Amino acid sequence: MVDGTDGYWDRQQLRGDVDSAARSGSRRGAVRSDFLCSVRLWSPYTERGTAIAAISCGSTLGLALGAPAVGWLIETLSWRWSFIITGAVGFVWIAAWAALISTPEKTGWLPPAERNHILAGRNAGITPPSHNSVGYLGLIRCPAMWGLFISQGCLVYTGYLYISWLPNYLQTARHLSILNSGI
Numbered sequence: 384m385v386d387g388t389d390g391y392w393d394r395q396q397l398r399g400d401v402d403s404a405a406r407s408g409s410r411r412g413a414v415r416s417d418f419l420c421s422v423r424l425w426s427p428y429t430e431r432g433t434a435i436a437a438i439s440c441g442s443t444l445g446l447a448l449g450a451p452a453v454g455w456l457i458e459t460l461s462w463r464w465s466f467i468i469t470g471a472v473g474f475v476w477i478a479a480w481a482a483l484i485s486t487p488e489k490t491g492w493l494p495p496a497e498r499n500h501i502l503a504g505r506n507a508g509i510t511p512p513s514h515n516s517v518g519y520l521g522l523i524r525c526p527a528m529w530g531l532f533i534s535q536g537c538l539v540y541t542g543y544l545y546i547s548w549l550p551n552y553l554q555t556a557r558h559l560s561i562l563n564s565g566i
Contacts, residue, residue: 418435422434422435422438423505424505425487425501427500427501428505428507428509453469456469487502
């Protein structure tokens with residue numbers, strides 16, 4: 384280290400970042416938390432697993448179809464245009480979503496029978512339990528959490544490998560263009 388601290392402040396910052404991420408993550412679901420609130424609002428209690436599975440498959444399918452499309456945009460136009468076009472598609476999606484989707488209580492296009500079905504089955508007569516803090520030791524002692532730790536660790540490492548290493552390998556060792564490596 385140039386400043387003579389031997390990385391002390393870097394270690395302190397890392398500890399703070401890890402602790403902050405662990406604390407905020409402990410209040411969220413094991414799956415991506417960005418759609419769990421929508422699933423709770425829009426799905427009856429007995430249909431939430433199906434809704435989460437459909438959303439998870441959709442996000443994976445989007446990535447599978449998006450890679451060749453973005454590869455084609457880069458080859459045809461340029462990488463800058465691929466950012467502009469995919470960003471514009473994202474903004475159009477946000478505008479459509481904001482205009483059409485709110486909550487079942489406020490959405491006008493939802494038929495009354497479907498609205499009543501969603502609202503009647505939202506909690507299925509089950510009062511949500513009040514959980515006290517489990518704590519880090521409680522999480523470490525839980526075998527299901529170890530399965531989650533390991534599977535998420537493997538998933539993140541695999542994703543990193545595909546994003547960082549594989550495109551370079553395909554271009555240098557296999558002489559594939561960006562378009563051909565996207566397909």
